[in-house]
Amino acid sequence: MDISRRDFLKVSGVASVGLFLGTFGFDLRPIRAYAEESRPEWISEACSICPYCGCGCGVIVGSKDGTITYVQGDPDNPINRGALCSKGQASIQLSTVDGKVNPQRVLRPRYRAPYSNEWVEISWDQAINEIAQKIKAQRDSDLIETENGVTVNRLETIAALGTAKDTNEECYLYIKLMRALGIVYVEHCARV
């Protein structure tokens, strides 16, 4: 069978409604006038993954002019096949509440100093430096280099909590870093 026979009844490369109406002598004006009265409202859709539990359900996120207007289950995702739990359905509120950006959404890293009860916004550089210093201090003091004469380089005072939603490549980098530090308690949200 010749697959090119698929379009066996096509006359022109492009079917146009104007062509149809024109060829068969229809009055285009009322339809044109009706079209004039309507304005297209453009929506973009993107596939994403629900950020809550470890299931990692697929979602379709619809947005208008950069603002998210709806979130719905992705019917093509094999995990949830279009269904979403109530939390997933409400996940639009992470970004938008009643059409406006959620005022409680955290957009930059925040820092709460020891014994303080206030959160202060800090820069990403500052946050990363802070975390790096804390990890280094912890590792320097608690790393178990040998046990029973065997080199183990184990760090038992830090646990790592990853996510079930990372890609293989992200997971590779993540586990590489954790093992390099000697961390043995590696978990991810699907088991929590």
Place this chain on the structure above:
Amino acid sequence: MIMDNELEIRLERIKALCKQKPSHKEVLGFLKKVIIAQAKVKADIKMEDVNIDQQIVKMKAKEGFPLLDKQALKFDVGLASGLFKKMSQILHNRVPGDIEQINQALKTKELNIESLLKNTLRENGNYINNVAQRLRVKPAVISFLVKNTLKPFFEVYAERIKDYVDQEHWLRNYCPICGSGPFMAELLGEERKRFLVCSFCGYKWRFVRIRCPYCNNNNQKTLRYFYTEKEGRAYRIDVCDKCKRYIKTIDAKELGMEVIPRIEDVGTMYLDILAEKQGYKRKEDTFF
């Protein structure tokens, strides 16, 4: 009879749309005539049960071949000729010159309906162009007559063999039954699964939500859709910025009733005008 009931529902919907949008009355009236003529023929089509070897079904699905071998399609020549003539009558006051020319050719045996239909099935769209050139009529007229004459036969055939299709695994951009392209899409159910509607046999098959049904582009940055505030979210135009084509989509849940694709398509032609104005082109049509 089921067929009568089906026709009644269709006519009711056309009536409702005419009332809702008087601007589309003329073209809906035209569609009504076409649908009535086809329904009458469809009720008379007797087609034997089709048995296809499961092995062949599996092989075709895997390799991406449609189930129907078009050349092997048997149709009642008498019924088809009658419908062809009926279709020419419907077109007569629209393109009188062309129809006179065709009638003349039929009289002088320069044109034979049976061989026209069979050759079209065998030799691709070029055949229609050649016939049109020979008879000095517009290709769209011949194409309209051929397509709308064969359509009910294909519809009955599709109805017979639809259970052979594995909806969850086909997912291609052409019909698993007859191999034609889609002219419309539907979002069905609570989950808004996307189905494409065949421009020829009317079969609906499952397709991926975020993917262009014409060029298979799945880059979500170049895919978007629009709806109009006036008509609401039931009707939308999905466009692809890569191939610059669009497909009309109906959200059945929003519409609140079973979708009759052909009627909804014609009843929303202004959306096609809007889409063309935005710089997008249509690929498939049910008329020709």
